[in-house]
Amino acid sequence: VDPRCPGALPEGQNNPQICPYGLYSEQLSGSAFTCPRAANKRSWLYRILPSVRHKPFTPLSCGNLSDNWNEVEPDPNQLRWKPFTITKASEKKVDFVSGLRTLCGAGDAKSRNGIAVHIYTCNASMLDKCFQNSDGDFLIVPQQGEILITTEFGKMMVEPNEICVLQQGMRFSVDVFGETRGYILEVYGTHFELPDLGPIGANGLANPRDFQVPVAWFEDRTVGTTYTVINKYQGKLFSCQQEFSPFNVVAWHGNYTPYKYNLENFMVINCVAFDHADPSIFTVLTAKSTRPGVAIADFVIFPPRWGVAEHTFRPPYYHRNCMSEFMGLIKGQYEAKEEGFQPGGGSLHSIMTPHGPDADCFDKNSTANLQPERVAEGTMAFMFESSFSMAVTKWGLETCQRLDKNYYKCWEPLRNHFNPNWAPDRK
Known part of the structure; x- marks a missing residue:
């Protein structure tokens, strides 16, 4: 719960007839409703306006973001790339979304089975704009420059030598503080989880206690504000407009969240x-x-x-x-x-x-x-x-x-x- 609104989480039920503070209840599901309990992923969001209130989505240029795995002939050689170029801010303003480039991948977002590796290089923050990946999860690995990620669940500052995971469908915006570069691993059809430890035993590798999730934070911007929501859907980009901030979640609870980890x-x-x-x-x-x-x-x-x-x-x-x-x-x-x-x-x-x-x-x-x-x-x-x-x-x-x-x-x-x-x- 954002401390500005104590008691915003309903008591005893997820979807009351009237939510505290006049909020709307909205569930974000990351798994089928009927998944076994241990694998069932969902969170309840209590927000000022529901995300359904937006204008229609229209196609948006994908730039160098791609899921076309047949645009060039296969190459089985060992491949190595020099550091990927970051555009100078004096030349052109490039934010996180416009700075996405797909390097390689396989599979298909439509059939929910695949993978992609992207590079992001940017020099500007996203202004009144958020991104939503309907195809899969993003595992982001910053390499140069810290990034401030605002999500529907709250904010996360992620620095080089940390990673963060933004799971399917979660809306987020990225602020940067100069020339910024990193890597993204995208998976379709499943979620990241900790590996089984087998003979290693109960302890070792990445410990669950070290993963961090955001604390609820909201902004109420509804008057004279136009937000752009960019949606990655079936490998293509679409955008829509709405008249309020998507980061208007006053309280949330559940096990389907963004998270970060210090390596x-x-x-x-x-x-x-x-x-x-x-x-x-x-x-x-x-x-x-x-x-x-x-x-x-x-x-x-x-x-x-x-x-x-x-x-x-x-x-x-x-x-x-x-x-x-x-x-x-x-x-x-x-x-x-x-x-x-x-x-x-x-x-x-x-x-x-x-x-x-x-x-x-x-x-x-x-x-x-x-x-x-x-x-x-x-x-x-x-x-x-x-x-x-x-x-x-x-x-x-x-x-x-x-x-x-x-x-x-x-x-x-x-x-x-x-x-x-x-x-x-x-x-």
């Missing part, structure tokens, strides 16, 4: 004997598919930690994978590729495309005197991993002009070390 609170699990554990031990959130153990998308981070494994090549091993792996860098230098992979850029290693540490990393770590050491100090890299075979958009391959066409060269210096006369007592 520094992640409790790292790591190898303490030998070999290299799979990156699944770094999963913060997962969006499950209908196949047990297979995710539509996982959000994975590689935070500062201790490396103590003995007789082991400690960086990530060379591998091919039945998953798509998009990586981004919030800050610092990624341990397996200290050159070329930069904060604000990204890489995509598609299904069964080989990848791994560059030649310099291999040489250095193959001959290192292994001692306990801090790994990734001052660094935060992350991965969007998906069971979908993601297609790259035309913007990602051509228009953004940030594709590093020399990426493959980081592996060319790898040498043949094979020695047919090797014996166990020799090195």
Whole structure:
């Protein structure tokens, strides 16, 4: 409840004949009504005017926001992008919505099964404008610049090294304070949740207590004010007008909310004997598919930690994978590729495309005197991993002009070390 209106939550029922303060009750459902109790997601909003009062939606230009996964031919190569360009405010005002660019994705919003990776670059706040994603959830990863997100549930300040999730249908506006950049993982048809811990036990990874939700906050602006509501629906953008602020929720209760999380609170699990554990031990959130153990998308981070494994090549091993792996860098230098992979850029290693540490990393770590050491100090890299075979958009391959066409060269210096006369007592 906003403290300006104590007692705004009805007592004993969700939908009274007359709500306190003359408010309207409105339910926001994030799951089917008949889902099992543990999976049933909904919140009750008590607002000054209901969201149904608006003019008709009309089509809006999508810019470089896309769900056309066939606009260019498939490309199975290892792909890496230099930091994505932020338009200078002196050149053009760009807010969060107009600064959205789709990099890659797969699936279909209509059939409620899919994923998309977007980049946002902006330099201006959204004024009298809000955004609603009817297709799925947004997991936002700020990389440069803090963002103040106003939602129907209240406000959240989200800084680099934090993430936030804005679930399907939630209306929000983004204020920025200069040149701003980040990444977005969008999933259709399911919601993000904490991964099961299995043999890890009750504690570890991201703890539920560390996730934060907004406190109710409202504005009552109805006279002489025109708000624009932008709706992402079936991959396209639409807009409508209304004469009041969408952020007029005086009180709410429920379990379907926006939320944020500080990545520094992640409790790292790591190898303490030998070999290299799979990156699944770094999963913060997962969006499950209908196949047990297979995710539509996982959000994975590689935070500062201790490396103590003995007789082991400690960086990530060379591998091919039945998953798509998009990586981004919030800050610092990624341990397996200290050159070329930069904060604000990204890489995509598609299904069964080989990848791994560059030649310099291999040489250095193959001959290192292994001692306990801090790994990734001052660094935060992350991965969007998906069971979908993601297609790259035309913007990602051509228009953004940030594709590093020399990426493959980081592996060319790898040498043949094979020695047919090797014996166990020799090195």
